[in-house]
Amino acid sequence: MFDKILIPNRGEIALRIHRACREMGIHTVVAHSTADAHGMAVRLADESVCIGPPPARDSYLNVQAILTAAQITGADAIHPGIGFLSENAAFARMVEEHGFTFIGPEPRHIEVMGDKISAKAAVKAAGLPTVPGSDGEVASVNDALTIAARIGYPVLVKATAGGGGRGMKVARDAESLRDAFRMAKNEARAAFGNDGVYLEKYLERPRHIEIQILADTHGNVVHFGERDCSVQRRHQKVIEEAPSPGLNAGEREHIGRLAAETARQIGYRGVGTMEFLYENGAFYFIEMNTRLQVEHPVTEMISGIDLVREQIRVADGAALGYGQHDIDLQGHAIECRINAEHPETFAPSPGRITTYHPPGGLGVRFDSALYEGYTVPPHYDSLVGKLIVHGTNRNECLMRLRRSLEECVIGGIDTIAPLHVRLTHEPAFVNGDYNIHWLEKLLAAER
Numbered sequence: 418m419f420d421k422i423l424i425p426n427r428g429e430i431a432l433r434i435h436r437a438c439r440e441m442g443i444h445t446v447v448a449h450s451t452a453d454a455h456g457m458a459v460r461l462a463d464e465s466v467c468i469g470p471p472p473a474r475d476s477y478l479n480v481q482a483i484l485t486a487a488q489i490t491g492a493d494a495i496h497p498g499i500g501f502l503s504e505n506a507a508f509a510r511m512v513e514e515h516g517f518t519f520i521g522p523e524p525r526h527i528e529v530m531g532d533k534i535s536a537k538a539a540v541k542a543a544g545l546p547t548v549p550g551s552d553g554e555v556a557s558v559n560d561a562l563t564i565a566a567r568i569g570y571p572v573l574v575k576a577t578a579g580g581g582g583r584g585m586k587v588a589r590d591a592e593s594l595r596d597a598f599r600m601a602k603n604e605a606r607a608a609f610g611n612d613g614v615y616l617e618k619y620l621e622r623p624r625h626i627e628i629q630i631l632a633d634t635h636g637n638v639v640h641f642g643e644r645d646c647s648v649q650r651r652h653q654k655v656i657e658e659a660p661s662p663g664l665n666a667g668e669r670e671h672i673g674r675l676a677a678e679t680a681r682q683i684g685y686r687g688v689g690t691m692e693f694l695y696e697n698g699a700f701y702f703i704e705m706n707t708r709l710q711v712e713h714p715v716t717e718m719i720s721g722i723d724l725v726r727e728q729i730r731v732a733d734g735a736a737l738g739y740g741q742h743d744i745d746l747q748g749h750a751i752e753c754r755i756n757a758e759h760p761e762t763f764a765p766s767p768g769r770i771t772t773y774h775p776p777g778g779l780g781v782r783f784d785s786a787l788y789e790g791y792t793v794p795p796h797y798d799s800l801v802g803k804l805i806v807h808g809t810n811r812n813e814c815l816m817r818l819r820r821s822l823e824e825c826v827i828g829g830i831d832t833i834a835p836l837h838v839r840l841t842h843e844p845a846f847v848n849g850d851y852n853i854h855w856l857e858k859l860l861a862a863e864r
């Protein structure tokens with residue numbers, strides 16, 4: 418097993434990875450920017466190295482600085498965490514070339530899945546259903562118009578390099594498709610330096626259902642059922658839960674088996690998530706994330722399995738040691754993302770934490786790197802905490818979620834916790850009767 422792992426990441430996820438390492442007896446090195454010198458992960462890690470100034474491109478995306486940090490601290494492996502370089506195939510390759518283990522899939526899988534068109538082609542070949550759309554990149558507005566006429570409006574223009582919901586535009590007719598095409602291209606160029614776009618049928622009322630996969634290097638693949646991540650704002654997840662209130666046991670078993678089989682066929686290694694839209698009893702693959710996900714604790718709460726630990730074990734070449742039949746999903750879990758944003762305007766709210774009381778008690782987990790006196794820097798993602806609650810059933814889970822949200826005190830900055838309090842009382846959420854457009858519509862109705 419590894420002796421030392423370098424974590425070039427920050428916030429709650431760096432802390433999450435440190436925690437798994439600590440329990441495995443692995444030393445940690447947190448590689449951080451100057452803005453994060455006082456971060457909790459830096460404080461708790463065995464060692465820390467500063468890799469650059471606050472802008473991510475100069476620190477968390479600075480490959481040379483990260484490899485140098487791994488070299489001087491004598492790390493065996495690098496865990497990229499979430500975001501930053503976690504889905505960068507070139508980085509994964511360089512890590513391996515420099516003699517370190519990349520804790521993640523093989524670079525070829527990151528590459529294939531990183532491009533949404535090659536990803537769709539790869540899983541389609543393995544037998545997964547995909548959203549009807551263009552068979553690849555769409556070169557011109559005229560091509561887009563022809564394809565849209567074939568698949569029918571509304572359509573969604575999506576960036577091939579997409580991520581974080583950027584470069585995505587809906588068009589309800591030919592007129593608006595001309596604008597959507599141009600806007601999506603501009604947005605994609607600005608966000609990803611790649612303006613390739615493709616077309617998909619826009620689904621009006623789908624749920625976002627994703628399957629957690631884990632594969633070792635000995636041909637063993639298991640899935641941990643689904644997470645329902647339909648509560649979204651601007652195509653970004655806000656609440657995630659498992660199991661989905663919208664699936665029955667047969668559908669769960671069907672899509673889980675298909676996803677695991679696809680991972681086996683492509684020779685995948687490590688943790689990964691296949692994302693689907695689900696509407697009228699049918700699943701449509703949209704993308705695969707070749708890394709740990711923000712919402713992984715939801716699955717951990719119902720499976721009792723530490724996914725980061727498993728990720729590290731399989732990266733080290735260990736066999737899973739269990740099969741699909743050994744995975745026993747129990748009860749219900751819900752995660753609320755606590756972002757440092759105003760709960761109504763969603764304006765970012767970095768700043769100093771003046772008071773802090775995380776919720777606790779039976780079935781409650783609060784993944785956060787916050788502490789009283791800490792200053793949330795303005796340079797990064799607004800996620801400052803994740804409240805994950807487990808109960809024997811969805812009702813108990815909801816009750817527990819409401820009571821934990823009531824206990825949660827994060828003073829000095831705005832967070833979206835008050836929005837979560839409201840959502841947990843909304844009849845549609847309480848009944849599990851929501852889809853990916855529900856939250857946007859709810860918020861729009863109040864404006």
Ligand code: ADP
Binds near residue numbers: 573703
């Ligand atoms: P990104 O990588 O930018 O997150 P995804 O392809 O994962 O993009 O899509 C993000 C979200 O956008 C989905 O969870 C869903 O809410 C919405 N979305 C994506 N494709 C479609 C579609 N064809 N129809 C309706 N909504 C979609």
